[in-house]
Amino acid sequence: MQIDQTEFIWLDEHHEVSMEELVDLTGLSLEVLQHLLEIGALVANNQAEVDMATSELRFSSHSIVSIRTLSRLKADFELEQNSLGLMLVFLERIRKLELQLRGLEKP
Amino acid sequence: MKFKDYYETLGVARTASVDEIKKAYRKLAHQYHPDVSKDPAGEAKFKEIGEAYATLKDTEKRAAYDELGRHPSGQDFKPPPNWAGSQGGQGYSFDDVDFADLFASFSKGRQHSQQQHHNRPIPGQDYELTTQVTLEDAYQGMTVDLNFSVAEHDSQGQVRHVPHTFKARIPKGVTNGQKLLLRGKGGKGSHGGPNGNLFLNVSFIPHKLFRVIDYDLFIDLPLTAWEAALGATVKVPTLAGDVNLKVPAGSSSGQKLRISKRGMPKFNRGLNHEHGDLYALVQIVVPTSLSDKDRELLQALSVSSTFNPRAHFG
Incomplete structure (x- = not known):
């Protein structure tokens, strides 16, 4: 059996990916991702430092998980672009609340 | 292959309009979508619902499905010769083809032939798996066996599920619920398209201590x-x-x-x-x-000790 030595990416808040990688890995188009960025639903880690139009924007790799969920919901519920920003904000809020909840769990 | 009654899955009549089909799908999707539902059986149920909807919402696919006639769900079934969905023409073998793939290929076949015409690269499909690991393995890093089937197009453009088995190294330091992305380990791309990716969820097996x-x-x-x-x-x-x-x-x-x-x-x-x-x-x-002896010592302690753990009761 083949032993896989392929590169892996940690999907968490400590690792970063580029816009190109977000497009490649989430199933959402560059146009939709730029729309999410413009309305503030998607925030790059270095947004204050670089030109928004450049390809130097870096995102926490955990964004991939929320955006993939968004992409699935968009396809399965045939959602319109205008509702995606709101949904991404809620998905991120749920993710953060679930993380906090895990921290409060009694050992 | 086993026949699937897509109308029954969506709970609609065979004469249902596209709007009625869409309405029934949306209602069931809200109930069973894995990103929405807490029902552990929701994912499998949603897969069936999505499969039925993908076929019945498309006029051409629905007509091809209707052409197959009425059969009880789960009955052994083979499409008739010259059926509209046969990608390989008359005499095409449907061995090892899933019922759902009949209709997936039906549209992909059209797309595929256009793409073949332009020789356009088709990226492979992404997959998501969960692997359970022990705490000891997570502590040290480990190699896990991953087995799943990936959809690939055969030479006639028909979708086939091919077993995909390999070992993957899970790095030391994963946490419970950690998600990892293994690039290029999903379905194979066609015509030079990139392979899909594998999203791996790591879940810890409860430890006895x-x-x-x-x-x-x-x-x-x-x-x-x-x-x-x-x-x-x-x-x-x-x-x-x-x-x-x-x-x-x-x-x-x-x-x-x-x-x-x-x-x-x-x-x-x-x-x-x-x-x-x-x-x-x-x-x-x-x-x-x-x-x-223990009883004697504890009784002696109870007599001599002035400690009161309930002093704060007043």
Whole structure:
């Protein structure tokens, strides 16, 4: 059996990916991702430092998980672009609340 | 292959309009979508619903489905010769083809032939898997066997499910619920298109001694009443071998004793040599049956001691 030595990416808040990688890995188009960025639903880690139009924007790799969920919901519920920003904000809020909840769990 | 009654799956009549089909699908999707539903069977149910909807919402696919006639769900079934969905023409073999793939290929076949015409690269499909690992393996890093089937187009453009089996290295330092992305380990791309990716969810198998929260481990530490009162040095297991823990005199149930850097490695944060902590939770345990000597000593203590743990009751 083949032993896989392929590169892996940690999907968490400590690792970063580029816009190109977000497009490649989430199933959402560059146009939709730029729309999410413009309305503030998607925030790059270095947004204050670089030109928004450049390809130097870096995102926490955990964004991939929320955006993939968004992409699935968009396809399965045939959602319109205008509702995606709101949904991404809620998905991120749920993710953060679930993380906090895990921290409060009694050992 | 087994026949599937897509109308029954969506709970609509065979004469239902596209709007009625869409309405029925949306209602069921809200109920069973894996990103929305808490029902553990929801994912499988949603897959069936999505498969039925994908066929019935498309006029051409629906007509091809209707052409197959009515059969009970689950009945062994083979499409008739010259059926509209046959990608390979008359005499095409449907062996090893899933019912759902008949219709997936029906549209992909059209797309595929156009793409073949332009020789356009088709990226492979992404997959998502969950692998369960022991705490010991997560602590040290491990190799896991991954087995799943991927959809590939055969030479006639028909979708086939092909087993995909390989070993993948899971790095040291994963946490419970960690998600990893293995690039290029999903379905194969066609015409030079890139392979799909594999999203791997890591889930810890519950451990008989340790509980884990993020990078910290927790273990119950049973102590006798006299060890807790007088203090003691006790052996405590950790994932890196036993350690001697000094229990301070006057320890009570529920107290946490911290054993520094004996938790899980924080490798994924680039902190190669750092670990979480291990917390031993004191639990005072008394014998369920006493020897005569023990009983005598405890009775003597109860008479002479002035300690009242309920003094604050007033």
